[in-house]
Amino acid sequence: MDEITLTILETSDVHGNVFPINYGTNQHADVGLAKISTLIKQEKAKNEATLVLDNGDVIQGTPFTYHYARMNNNQENPMTLAMNQIGYEASVFGNHEFNYGRDLLDRTVQASQFPWLAANIVDDTTGEPFYGQPYIIKTFPSGLKVAVLGLTTQYIPNWEQQDHIQGMEFKDVVVTAKTWVPYIKEQETPDVMIISYHGGFERDLDTGEATEKLTGENQGYQLCQEVEGIDILLTGHQHRLIADQTINGVTVLQPGNNGIVLGKVIVDLAHDGDKWKIVDTQSQLLSTGGVNPDQTILETVTSYEQATQAWLDQPIGTIKGDMVVHDPLAIRLQDNPLIEFINQVQMDVAGVNISHTALFNNDSPGFPSHVTMRDVVSNYIYPNTLQVIRISGQDIKDALEQSATYFKQYNGSDIEINERFTTPKPQHYNYDMWEGIDYTIDIRRPEGERITQLDYQGAPVQMNETYDVVMNNYRAGGGGDYLMYKDKPVIKDIQTDMSELIANYILRHKEIEATVDGNWKVIY
Known part of the structure; x- marks a missing residue:
């Protein structure tokens, strides 16, 4: 095989949406993991070499997740149940993952059939990654090897209750990436190097002019400019719709929020000796508008939804x-x-x-x-x-x-x-x-x-x-x-x-x- 196409699918800032519903009005809305699941199944049917990633802020944000966290949390997290069934390869920690406290978050991580990544969240005593896994390596049957490094906005201590992040240190994401990217490339020799960063862009993507105070909350532009070896930067946090865009040769993507779209990067590769080389990349956004929700996902968490609706009324x-x-x-x-x-x-x-x-x-x-x-x-x-x-x-x-x-x-x-x-x-x-x-x-x-x-x-x-x-x-x-x-x-x-x-x-x-x-x- 001389050529191959890799499909990377990204969700970010889903914020507790599974059902296609606006909880304020109880009316239909084009949101949620059930619709996203339908799109993911369609994409996987087109291409076996598909990688599905979540970029954080998934377990908080709706009455559905609030009711679970505060009144029904003796069961498995419904967001984990849905994500396990969809088949996510990894998720990055978002800032809102910490909102309900360590106990719920730790149980959510343990119940996930995929790793949670955050290379820059470290133990404040040992300096080691707090949740153990900074990156994943995915090897496809063709021999194609893909690395995904997870990073989370370092600004979390400015928002979160301190007992929810006790023992954690949030390191600068650019400094962290400068350490981990060369390490991964040397030790793992991936064909494609992806960073999945729960953060956004602090500068205009075209001009480079600052668009906000440079606090370290969003460092996507800086990552593209200063960290060598990144092929694709998946982002979030800002709830923007960003596709068909590159910064300093790095393909960037951001798929809005609430599951209104599915982010997609298409990577065309050609075999060069014993390695796969990137020939071209394209990024796009797939809308959930008019997409039928995946009934198997809805059925998996129906009992949670029924309890939520009774409580809301x-x-x-x-x-x-x-x-x-x-x-x-x-x-x-x-x-x-x-x-x-x-x-x-x-x-x-x-x-x-x-x-x-x-x-x-x-x-x-x-x-x-x-x-x-x-x-x-x-x-x-x-x-x-x-x-x-x-x-x-x-x-x-x-x-x-x-x-x-x-x-x-x-x-x-x-x-x-x-x-x-x-x-x-x-x-x-x-x-x-x-x-x-x-x-x-x-x-x-x-x-x-x-x-x-x-x-x-x-x-x-x-x-x-x-x-x-x-x-x-x-x-x-x-x-x-x-x-x-x-x-x-x-x-x-x-x-x-x-x-x-x-x-x-x-x-x-x-x-x-x-x-x-x-x-x-x-x-x-």
Whole structure:
């Protein structure tokens, strides 16, 4: 045989989607591993030399996985069951793999019929890979030898609860790749060298211009430029749709999120002596739109889905007034009953009188008059817990200025959102709205000078005084570039998921009145 074609199939950021459903509306959606499985079967039927990889963030993200993790986890993880049946060769750890704690993650890894890879997650004592396997080698009957090195964004300690990553050190992915790629090429002599990296691109793919602060969260562009010997870079984390693209001769791919597409790389090789040599590579995205879900996958996890749906339909209370999201932008321009309610829950649980939260995305529906668990998890979509941290008045001012960058400077016509919060993926969750302080944001002014009023209990906030503020654990760790919060004293750590806290609050009060005190506004 003188020529061969290798097919590499990638999923990333599946985020707990198996069934083709939107859990907020219970309507059909072109998402999930069941549809992906159909596409994978079709591709395997075309080419025996096929490699199926997941790039991380697979076990968290829907009510389906939340219900399993919090109420049904004495059974095997349903995502593992589906992935085992599909026949994944390996998966990389994503940042959200750690959200439910080490016990659940360790059991998930043990039940997987494929290895989980992360060369840069090491034991903080020995320096050895924490989960044992940094890479895999796949040899096909033709003798074709493929290496896959797994890497995970090193920024995880800035988001994750520390007890979930105890004993781990997250090394720089570029430094790690510079060590492992030459080692693999020398020791294993693969014909194709793949890096599967749960991270994205920090620069424009065409111009190389920086598109975000170079924090180390996304280093895909740097990997392509600085690490010799990479043939293909599979990426994720940013939820982008990237195909038909190369950087410095490296073919790159990123298949969105939720299983809306399957990423595919076609590698044509020719035999050259005793080695296979790459002749050409192409990358593309295969849509799940109109694809029939694989019924065998659905049947495998049907009992989990039925339990989830019963839980989601539980009535928990009523809303008196209007807490429905009619216009996401309007909610971010002035105090709103929905945001005030979530802040009220946080302050009640934490026992403090200053709080902030966000409207996480533009699909948040708000609360109807009769509330079920489905409504709660549709609005609070992350498994965040709460922390009370002690910060200065200056920290509050700096945090508000950071939030105020959500808006472009007002041009006299339309209110526009800063691209940093929409591109390459929506980050509306990084715009916070506060309760317990009174403030005004003037978006006619330049960034850094927009907070024109900042009061606490009827008097100006003192820059050198300290204040106890409750917020989610992601923000308390500095997530979203709120670096003013990093390493501040933690006064209280509340280890219960916010969605559970909201549900318990509604169950306790039975009827919630939609109120708004107008403590903040945006002017223009």
